Structures are given as C-alpha cells and as structure tokens.
Amino acid sequence: xxxxxxxxxxxxxxxxxxxxxxxxxxxxxxxxxxxxxxxxxxxxxxxxxxxxxxxxxxxxxxxxxxxxxxxxxxxxxxxxxxxxxxxxxxxxxxxxxx
Numbered sequence: 001x002x003x004x005x006x007x008x009x010x011x012x013x014x015x016x017x018x019x020x021x022x023x024x025x026x027x028x029x030x031x032x033x034x035x036x037x038x039x040x041x042x043x044x045x046x047x048x049x050x051x052x053x054x055x056x057x058x059x060x061x062x063x064x065x066x067x068x069x070x071x072x073x074x075x076x077x078x079x080x081x082x083x084x085x086x087x088x089x090x091x092x093x094x095x096x097x098x
Contacts, residue, residue: 027079032096034062034076035085039094043072043087073097 016023034056041052049067056065062078072087074094084097 028081028083030058030060030078031062031076031081032083034058034065034078035074035083036094036096038065038067038076039072039074039085039087042067042074044093 037056038052041047041055042049047055053065056076058078060078062076064075064077064082066075068074073084074086075082075084085094086097087094
C-alpha cells in the first residue's frame, strides 16, 4: 500500500513538473476570466449586478470583485492575482487592461 501511494505521488510530481507552465498561468486566468465576463455581462448586455455576479461565480472563489460604475471598469482578484477589464464602447465592448 505504501509503495502504491509513493508511486502515485511520484506520478503526480512528474505530471506537475511537465505541466508547470500551464499550472503557473492558472491563477491569472481565474481573475482575468471573471473581470472580462462580468464587464461584458454588466456593460455590454446591460444586466444587473446580482445576475452578473452569479454568472461569473466559479468553484474557486474570488477574494474581490469590484465594479467601478462611473468608469465602467471591473477589477477581479483571486488566487493572489488581479485583472481589470473596461468597457470601451458599443462597438468595442469590454477589454482586459494590461
């Protein structure tokens, strides 16, 4: 039993090492997705805040989702990373900010 557990652990470590680039990008994806989708839901589709918060809800929770209504800008923070999206206009929609 201990050998099987050790073999599984070594397999997971090997997989994690081979996928290290993708795994390191994951925390940024959560906040970027949430900021962009909330911005699109809120300002492109014109839906209310409660609906849009439920729409972008993930299994991994965000630590913060801030909606700056006058600037039409959204900031999402999760897993130690943050991302912002802003509504640019009716033809451009929302875009992630650098």
